[in-house]
Amino acid sequence: MDSTDVIVVGGGVIGLAIAWEATRTGRRVVVVDPAPGSGASHAAAGMLAAVSEYHYQEEGLLGLMLESARAWPEFADGVGAGCGYLGTPTLCLAFDPADRQALADLRAVQEAHGLDVRPLSLREARTREPLIAPSLAGAFEIPADHQVDPRRLTASLVDALTAEHGPGAVLRSRAESLVADGPGTGIAGVRLEDGRVLRAPETVVANGLGARGLGGLPVELPLRPVHGDILRLRVPERLRPLLDSTVRGLVRGRPVYIVPREDGTAVIGATQREDGAEGVLAGGVYELLRDAQALVPAVAELELLEATARARPGTPDNAPLLGRVRAHDGGGHVPGLIVATGFFRHGVLLAPAAARVVLGLLDGHADPRWEAFLPDRFAPAGRAAAAAHGGT
Ligand SMILES: Cc1cc2nc3c(=O)[nH]c(=O)nc-3n(C[C@H](O)[C@H](O)[C@H](O)COP(=O)(O)OP(=O)(O)OC[C@H]3O[C@@H](n4cnc5c(N)ncnc54)[C@H](O)[C@@H]3O)c2cc1C
Structure with a gap:
């Protein structure tokens, strides 16, 4: 023993x-x-998204999320640079006016909790990220939401x-x-x-x-298992860097995100489903690529490396x-x-x-x-x- x-x-x-x-x-x-x-x-995509992942009716969780977000730089320092922690910001985009309204409503709640969400003009957003679509309806910056490579x-x-x-x-x-x-x-x-x-x-x-x-x-x-489909893609040299920030947004009410990695890959995610299906669903892959392209059209030119599904450990x-x-x-x-x-x-x-x-x-x-x-x-x-x- x-x-x-x-x-x-x-x-x-x-x-x-x-x-x-x-x-x-x-x-x-x-x-x-x-x-x-x-x-x-x-x-996991590895977004350290205490602010942009804040959801209504999850106030109890917000304190722990913010505490952990603050702890991340020291934790990453202890583990070492190999863990892929990046202090880059998050850009939140709205595809159409209804998406802009939904994000503005969420921002009001986020601000009421003292969270830092900054509206950007579309010109400012495109200056920071030239490859985002020209025809979007709104943009916000979330400076404190960073990333790590899980x-x-x-x-x-x-x-x-x-x-x-x-x-x-x-x-x-x-x-x-x-x-x-x-x-x-x-x-x-x-x-x-x-x-x-x-x-x-x-x-x-x-x-x-x-x-x-x-x-x-x-x-x-x-x-309970809450499955998610997620994609990994390679950005061709001529399109690098695809993005400097993590880009997430709403496209006709559906959330999608693109996380750029240091190694020239990008992660696009993620579906959320409770159908119990263990494998990657074709419909999920289709929706992710369609919605990610609506925010960043150059996504169509990336090489698809991997489609993965895993179950998140959900609770009531x-x-x-x-x-x-x-x-x-x-x-x-x-x-x-x-x-x-x-x-x-x-x-x-x-x-x-x-x-x-x-x-x-x-x-x-x-x-x-x-x-x-x-x-x-x-x-x-x-x-x-x-x-x-x-x-x-
Ligand atoms: C598509 C997707 C995207 C996500 N994106 C993000 C994100 O951007 N940011 C974020 O914060 N979170 C994200 N998550 C959530 C995050 O992945 C999970 O909350 C997190 O990985 C849970 O970690 P864990 O260590 O509890 O569980 P797991 O990573 O599931 O690890 C459990 C481990 O336990 C082992 N195990 C199981 N049974 C036994 C046993 N009997 N004996 C010994 N070992 C056992 C397994 O082999 C496994 O390695 C995402 C999840 C998914 C599915």
Whole structure:
């Protein structure tokens, strides 16, 4: 039986960010994942879009998004330039007058929350980005919404963890279930697919949608898959740079974005569907290309490299399941267990904040600002069915 200080189940952006921050405090950490970086994080565009992704009725989430956006430069510095963090701004475009009105309405709400959204004349917008369509209806600049390359980020984090603790820091295995030593003793580690048990005083469940299938959880996590189709394209030399900013916008009411990468590629995304279809849908690819071309006509001349679909880990209120699980009697929490999943559309943005929240919990400090995200908030009477694990 092997042991360590912290086990992190799941090596997507969330699990790896948590593992990395915990490692930096001197803890021994093991990430368990059969294929790190292959889940939703593999598809993500990497927009760090606290402002432009602000949605009505998600006020509770805004504080965490802004906190994480502020944490990103330092987090990226710690991981290193290889993660592909760029402090470039976002340009938000309206295709027709109805789209302009919708974006203006959203801007009013964003401004009411103190968010920085600046109207631009179309001339100004085209001076900044000469390849946007000449006939658009409106433009706004969002200076604080930056980007990172999630694939480079997960690879950099795996490298950083293995450089620190050796290849065993990222264990290519599936966690079958959490293990407990007995009633009331809390979580003592995980059982792996080969039957081995890995023990630690703290286990972090950060395996995205996979948390639904993890045995031994003392609470039901209401996760649902929200699939997204997304495209990667190469910009021919003669069109580089296609864009300096991330461009996103509304085209006849449909959202679309184009994220330019440093390596001369661009990412166009993303659909959002709950039909359960795992593969890339042709209709989604068609709509993305059509709408992206309406904003940036030169998109038609890019080489299509890849169409990918992945499921985002959605929750009933679109906010993460983040924190310790309360014991059934309300007198404490289940020892040895922290949950960090359900990051839905914002996992890349929220990774540094999730890591900070988890680090606080490992240190014994729960930040009351994030109580709204407790992972058992949807359980009956707001309490986990944790009779078997009730702890301190
Ligand atoms: C098309 C698309 C575009 C997106 N764009 C953005 C964006 O621009 N900005 C943004 O912030 N977010 C974006 N997102 C959302 C973001 O991708 C997710 O919120 C984020 O990746 C969730 O990270 P995660 O680590 O929780 O889950 P995942 O990345 O899904 O990782 C979960 C990991 O757990 C592993 N795993 C599963 N079960 C087990 C098990 N039993 N044992 C061990 N390991 C297991 C899997 O192999 C996987 O590596 C996008 C998502 C999609 C689909």
